[in-house]
Amino acid sequence: NPNRAAEVAKSLIVDDEINLMLVGSTPENTNPVATTCEAEGVPVISTMAPWQPWFIGQQGNPADPSSWKPFNFAYHYFWGLEDIIAVYTGMWKQLSTNGKVGGLFPNDADGNAWGDPKNGLKPGLDAAGFSLADPGRYQNLSDDFTAQVNAFKAANAEIVTGVVIPPDFTTFWNQARQQGFKPKAITVAKAILFPQSVETLGDAGHNLSSEVWWSASHPFKSSVTGESSAEIAADFTAKTGRPWTQPIGFVHSLFEVAANVMGLS
Template sequence: MSKSTKFMPVSRRIFLGATSALAVLAMSPAVMAQGETIKIGYVTPQTGPLAAFAEADDFVIKQVYDILGGSIETANGPVNVEIIVRDSQSNPNRAAEVARQLIVDDEVQLIVVASTPETTNPVSAQCEIEGIPCISTAAPWQPWFIERQANPGDPSTWESFDYTYHFFWGLEDVIATYQGMWNQLETNKQVGGLFPNDADGNAWGNPDVGLPPALAAGGYTVTDPGRFQNLSDDFTAQINAFKAANAEIVTGVVIPPDLTTFWTQANQQGFKPKVVSVAKAILFPIAVEALGPIGNNLSSEVWWSASHPFKSSLTGQSAGELAEGFTAATGRPWTQPIGFAHGLFEVAIDSIKRADDPFDPDSLAESIAAINLDTIVGHVQFGQEGLPPVVAANVSKTPLVGGQWRIQDDGSFELVIVENAAHPEIPLGGKMEAIE
């Protein structure tokens, strides 16, 4: 692969140079002559219904820019660094398209990608095809790994990947976390399932290996009205099905606009379960604040928080300090993807530093596979126990706890950790409460 740099409009490239501000600069030939440039492509859903996942991107990239000061010290000496950011527009086809542009047109050495299987999967698949190392996060490992297999339903046929690596938690972790929250309350164990027709929904709602059979083993019964399209405007069918089943719990994995529509209509139609624990939709303060008072005591998995006891390998910052830095820089509350966006660059930079030749795809992929790093989101290391070996070769699990949104006197919301059985090192902030 050529190591030359192609120039393009400055709004599309971020060069990490030796200046103090996050400026998008055209690198001069004189600067280029000082050393080779390693290029990292970054794909996230910066617009569209998944845009909340990318809220911290600018903050994280600026921080990485300031930390690196223009270069990375590798096994072969210092190299300049360039980060090229691409917006997936919350569209899987667009995600694949921009990944190919990064590989073919921009000639990147590495791609990092985050935020739901709709973004991570098409980018990872493109990288695997083209033989370009890729690090991904912020999607459960099952839809990321299993949905990319030639025969997803037959684990005996699954194969590891050569160039794509992923760190996050799995459905087994969210199931245990949700049940840990629900078991704190008296319910009839009737659960309504909201599963859209996308990679996440099909994995979570799978009747053989998804939430329904796992919850059944815990004594819960799931009513699944069937798949719906993202950005639906009418959830009456689902609400009626849940009412008929006398569901006191609702769970699922939905995008933020769909939860707003569902929960608003549920309240209007007199359906008020004791518990609503949904993934994806209420990870962000802005999504809960949009609901107003009816957002109180909605619950979700918590991948990362200001109280997580981890530190950055790049800055030494604690999770709390990183969260405070985001709020100071933006004036907005911290949001869970901050940690994982930061963690992506921790893993990427550590891998580049250790690679025998970071410009060689195989060498860089080998370095990623060998990572053994404490990060702001926990320890990242592939090949660990707790997963099938074929999966563990490409997947490193990170901690998961459960939280509940509590409305404050000023109308804002606080995320309180209420379930930490699997990770007692992450402190509790309270107990699970029923929706009133």
């Protein structure tokens, strides 16, 4: 809830008189917090949202690059859509496909950025030899993806990509299979980030793909605790009884960056 995120940020600034804000997760969380901090003159460090929906999404006119302005108090780090394009197309080029891609982009900050014809996936996919069929934005928590399935069929898409929340991907993929649409590759962000989301799909969860931006195998150590990625992941599993997930590493890194900024590491 972007409004709630902004309210909490304002309360922390006004009532608790914080000197530094840390925030992570999707643009629905990072953007309103960053906007609030910028307005209040409080430094904020954010992550776990591609830089395009974070930066462009907060501009007064996202469609006009000449009007974009830098921030004075908001600092953000994470990968961008240029990285996603490189990773996704690198996977797809290992398969024999017709290069036609169907895009699932919701009507939210992520979907609008990923689906933007000038600053989203399309220019990069075109340059890599792929073509994108974009049937337009849909509302999150939709219960009918027939229009998208039909559009992908009409475009003869053999690949599907997008930035989809887990329940919507489950609905889309179940309906696509029921309607006989079986692309050679499905590579989506968000939808299969967590183990529970894949488990919900059952057998339909096989042969899906996504990007990996942190894992227990990454060869890094915490600048705060000295723990390796494997040790941080193992500690999470030991304390929660659940498998590690990618956000763990980046949430931890927020505190590393904060410690560095304050001269503690």
